Amino acid sequence: MEPIITVRGLRKNYGDKAVLKDINLDIYPGKIIGYIGPNGAGKSTTVKILTGIIQEYEGAVTAFGKNLRENILEVKSRVGYIPELAELYDLLTPREYLSFIGKLYHLQDGIIEERSRKMLESFGLADNMDQRMDSFSKGMKQKVLITSGLLHNPAIVIMDEPLSGLDANAVILVKELLQALKQEGKTIFYCSHMMDVVEKVSDRIVLINDGSIVADGTIDELRQNNADTLEQIFSRLTSGGNQVQKADDLAAAMSDR
């Protein structure tokens, strides 16, 4: 099978600081990839490059067998992006916002209307379609964002911490949604700090630390012995596993000893 996304020698610098150092990845269609790493490891930068938001980088990225740089619009129209933190124009209603997003994807009004109604209904937001989003909770906004990222029926869905702000029921719903999207053959690139969720939903886990990939495989491949959880693996690979000592130091710092 041909990979749907290939990344070769990807580098990105902000000034003198190298954020991504030679990232190489092959992502196959119909899989859920869990992309994890500590804060500042380069996760969001990778996501922004894959979604076309950042276009200045070194290396080669191809999606659907095409070079990302040269086919940026075509790739963007087949990729859905769901960012973390509910950044949207909340003076609009969900209906208006989705209609705006739909236009940016060149969707027909009828399709936008039907898809957004159905999706918001499943999220339990049918009654809120015509309310301004400034009165929405973070979770409600996040649901609208998820809808806006899936509206154009993308083949690749890139999610950056999509569960932030969602309550337990919505988290279950999104986890089921991930499986359903996978069943439909969609590829999901899933960034998160929630190790338990990543461990459960991902077919393959990529761990990035300080701009480089430090682990790549299924959860079973990553485990050194059967008792390891993803959280423990993460801690061992990204901080040497001495969190207990660090916590003690932290608590001691306040007491001026």
Next chain:
Amino acid sequence: MVMLFSALWRSMGADIEQLRAILKVRLLMDDRRPAGIGRQQRKGRKRYSIVSVIIYCLMGCGYMFLLVAVKDRVLSLTLYFSAFLTIITLMLIADFSSVLFDSRDKYILFPRPVNDRTLVLSRMLHIFIYLFRIVLPMSLPGWIALGFLDGWKSCLLFPLVVLLMIGFALFFVNGVYLLVLKVAKPEKFKDVINYFQIAIMALFFTCYYVLLPMIRRQQMQNLNIVDYPWVRYVPSYWLALCWSWIGYPVALTGTAPFSALAVLCPLAFMYALVRWLSPAFSRNMSGIDAVDVAENKKPGVKREAPGKFYLKLAYAFNRSDDERAGFMITWLQSSRSRAFRMKVYPTFAFIPVYFFYILTQNHTSLTHAFLHLRDHPKHIILLYMSSFVMINAINYIAISDQYKAAWVYYATPVEAPGKIMMGAFKAIWVKYFLPFFILISAFVLYIWGIAAIPDIILALVNVTLFVSCIARISQRHLPFSMMEQMKDRGSRVAKSVMVMLIPFTLGGMHYLTVDMLWLKFIFLVLSAILLWLVAGSYSNTSWENMISREAE
């Protein structure tokens, strides 16, 4: 510098250390433009600030002439401070008021043990620092002139009184806001303030332009303050009276003690503001953004009617989906964003008032003015003035508190941002400019008759041309994608003053063609071709164009 008065701030109940820390961070943040999407971090824009210093100096020169032209020192200073006080009050209301109610640091400051007086004072001083940077170059010409005309005493007194003047405006305007905050329901507060601001702006323009010709009708030289006894109730007169301390004569007998008000009022305002109005500031502030959720659960409350009218317009006026998206977002956001309403709506009032001012300039009475209205082609001025609404609106489409939500433009398959900008431009044109222009045209037709039709058409094309040139040159930003910068505040007032000269030039050219229909026709064709070219180039703005513009 402001920390020199630490003792005063402390006596008002502020925590000096916290005050210093908050101010320092706020100023530091102003110097750092957020590195938005596709935008690199960059150093402060030195070039712009030099330009604005020059503009302020020029404005100051204009005011300075009042000092030179009028012999009576107290009177000339009254006029000087009136003009000055008006412009800084307008800046305070239009550009700086959001600083007081900026709730972005809500989560940073409110949970800390910072008292309300410190909070209010820190915001007040923050505004003061910026206002001071504007007032300094503006008052410089007047200061120098006074030095030459009057000598060192006057020269020493001047900066003191200027400071009092700033205090006057600053503490009065913000005092009123805090009073409203205390009285009004927090959720409704921003709307109340919004309409208050619009009303006060309109009132100011009206006063300025209706009262000014009354004074102007007299020759400047023969102006005598004794003819205007009511002036004793005007703050700028009190400020001017300070010169009686150093021996300048006061023509209005018995008013010299009013000079004490110049000193007492700002202090009293400040004291009242910090002592009585600022407690409960944070409590009320946190209510401002809270939307009554319970209220929303009731069906029908705060619901936007799923009206399809704007969608129809979006299809009628735009050819591509990207343009339609730009059109839709601008149409919806513009009337819902308080900041946008605040900045754009007052212009609607400004135009009729200003026209009224021009109209009555050379006439002794209103009826006389209206009787002779038809004799002069003044409708051309009115038609061209309509461009102010559009210029103002265009200036603000890119600004939004939710600028971060603009990531969507970058993550979706948008071929050229110019299409979205063009859609936004059209939305403003259709929503704000066209109805207003039609209204003005109706008035013009009523007074000047159908002979004015060619003028109306030509003016419509010319104004659109002119505004699209401005958009093409200075506004190549995606709608609602930028944060308003503290640095840019105030300078916008200055910039728009400069920009307003251009429609007068185009209008002047139009004026020359007044009796020549064929010339108008040629003018119209030329303008239409130009408009087509400019609009085309604007809508073809590519990502590269936009990024290179931003990098400049």
